[in-house]
Amino acid sequence: MEITFNHFLILSAILFGLGLYAMISRRNAILVLMGIELILNSANINLIAFSKFGALGVDGQMISIFVIILAVAEAAIALAIILNLYNNILTVNIDEANTMKD
Amino acid sequence: MPYYTILFYIFAIAIIASAVIVVTAKNIIYSAVSLFITLFFIAGLYVLLNADFIAITQIMVYIGGILVLLIFGIMLTSKITEVELTTSNLSAVPAIIFTVGITTIIIFVILTTKWNTKPPAVMTETISQIGKLMLTTYLLPFEIASIVLLVALIGSAMYSRKIK
Known part of the structure; x- marks a missing residue:
């Protein structure tokens, strides 16, 4: 059976769903960050599949390089924010970070 | 294959x-x-x-x-x-329902869309093509990406240290 374009797209859709589930339901902020990494990787799979099967050519791979660069910057900033949160309220559970509410 | x-x-x-x-x-x-x-x-x-x-x-x-x-x-x-x-x-349960719904919609859209595909091209030595593109077409985004990385580095170093 030939592997077609749709196989890659469906795989990345499932990966996107798993990352979305991690973003919605995990309590630990670092695991939310892991969900974001899964979603960015599914976007990269889509871009590179379009670059092989679609009319995108090597430009798709260039765009995925920029996605990787932005993922690195985002991970560094988010971890700095999480460490600062831990220094202030001694937890990284996102449902306990509600000190601005009261 | x-x-x-x-x-x-x-x-x-x-x-x-x-x-x-x-x-x-x-x-x-x-x-x-x-x-x-x-x-x-x-x-x-x-x-x-x-x-x-x-x-x-x-x-x-x-x-x-x-x-x-x-x-x-x-x-x-x-x-x-x-x-x-x-x-x-x-x-967990509302999250599972929401996620399964979204994924089902995406897969349905993927399967029903008529994609404008072509038979997979034989790609050789993508590294040289990427290098040429990076210094010609994508020169400005490449430089902006390096500035973004520098700003992220400085910002996270500033933000994560203890403020006295």
Whole structure:
């Protein structure tokens, strides 16, 4: 059976769903960050599949390089924010970070 | 091409199984190790798609950089000596319903859309093409990306130190 374009797209859709589930339901902020990494990787799979099967050519791979660069910057900033949160309220559970509410 | 099919299914099953472990494991360290396996097999998938440079970049940047950073974050923010490294889920059932709904809609759209595909081109030496594109067409985004990385580096270093 030939592997077609749709196989890659469906795989990345499932990966996107798993990352979305991690973003919605995990309590630990670092695991939310892991969900974001899964979603960015599914976007990269889509871009590179379009670059092989679609009319995108090597430009798709260039765009995925920029996605990787932005993922690195985002991970560094988010971890700095999480460490600062831990220094202030001694937890990284996102449902306990509600000190601005009261 | 049977080898291609077999490799694709091995990679796909490994990616989905380890991603499920990432989003469901109770222990955070298990999630980090499963994320390692997921990213590694995604790099294998890039090789199947003729993107060798992206595969190497994925291994070096994600596994060598981001994952080590995440494990540092886990170690610095969990009280290892007192509590075990577990975590729990918030409102799992609505999240599962929402996520399954979104994924079903996306897969339905993928299967019903008539994609403008062409037979896969034989790509050779993508590294030289990427290098030429990076210094001609994508020169301005490339420079802006380097500035973004510098700003992110300085910002995270400033933000994560103790303010006296």
